[in-house]
Amino acid sequence: MPAPFTDWLCDWIAPRRCVGCDTVSRDTFCAACGAPDPIEPELSEDGVPIHALGSYQGPLAAAIRRLKYTPCPALARPLGAALAGVLPRAVLEPGSVIVPVPLHPRRLAERGFNQSALVARALAERMGLRSQPRLLSRVRETAQQAELDRRARATNVSDAFTLSARAPRSAILIDDVVTTGATVSACVRVLVAQGTRVIAIIALARTTGRPPLS
Ligand SMILES: [Zn+2]
Structure with a gap:
């Protein structure tokens, strides 16, 4: 064509x-x-499937670093479109809202944009869904997850998020890089507590090693 x-x-x-x-x-x-090698979805500790473009390595890691640190926010669009290509149709539930993991206001002010919110918007456009970048707020400034071990990461982000608007019926959570899943799980719990069904967690990349700085 x-x-x-x-x-x-x-x-x-x-x-x-x-x-x-x-x-x-x-x-x-x-x-x-x-293109990154596809990876199988993995379940988060809350039983939500985590989909990603690939592992946090090579050109995909380079693209995420360019998006965040160059910074090059325009990369969110092609990366969001690429994500749409790896998602199973079951994730495309009409009426679902795509919710990015928020940055703390101080970090947002430093960078000028939330990379996950930009990817969420690009993905939402591709999928004909709505993104809601301000649904969750980061109310507590947390230490960089990269500097903590697994248990400390979970403690670090618990109670870090609140809901800033009415909870949607169903949501897809999006973060740039998922490591232990502690951050996304803290967000899932906030949404589930308000009656939202979290269908999937979507990440540009997954890593089992040391997470990148957020
Ligand atoms: Zn290249």
């Missing part, structure tokens, strides 16, 4: 680039970087 005229026009004005290495590429990841 030929590319739509709007795609051609966009490519002519600003050629698409690889999210991993920034070379001109029609694909999200160029041939040299290669």
Whole structure:
């Protein structure tokens, strides 16, 4: 199928680039970087499936670091679109709200954007759903999860989140990188306590090693 005229026009004005290495590429990841290897969904400690584009390594990790630290917020769009491609249809429940894990207001002010909220918006546009970037608030400033062991990570984020608006019937939670799942689980508990069914947790990447700084 030929590319739509709007795609051609966009490519002519600003050629698409690889999210991993920034070379001109029609694909999200160029041939040299290669697309991340798919990984099987894993259940969070609350029994919610965690879907991700791949493991936090190589070009995918490079893309996430570029998104957050370069910073390059425009990368949220192709990464969100790529996420839409790995999600099973069961996740596309009409009426579900895509909810990003919030940053603490201080970190949000430092960076100027919440990378998870941008990915949530891009994903929502692709899936014909709504994202609600301010549904959850981070009310407690927490230590960087990267600096803590597994047990300390769970304690660190418990009671860190509250609901800022009416709870939706069903939600999909999104974070950039999921490590032990402590942060997303703290968010799941806040939503479930208000009657929301959390259908899935979506991450750009999953890591079993040391998490990146948030
Ligand atoms: Zn590349």
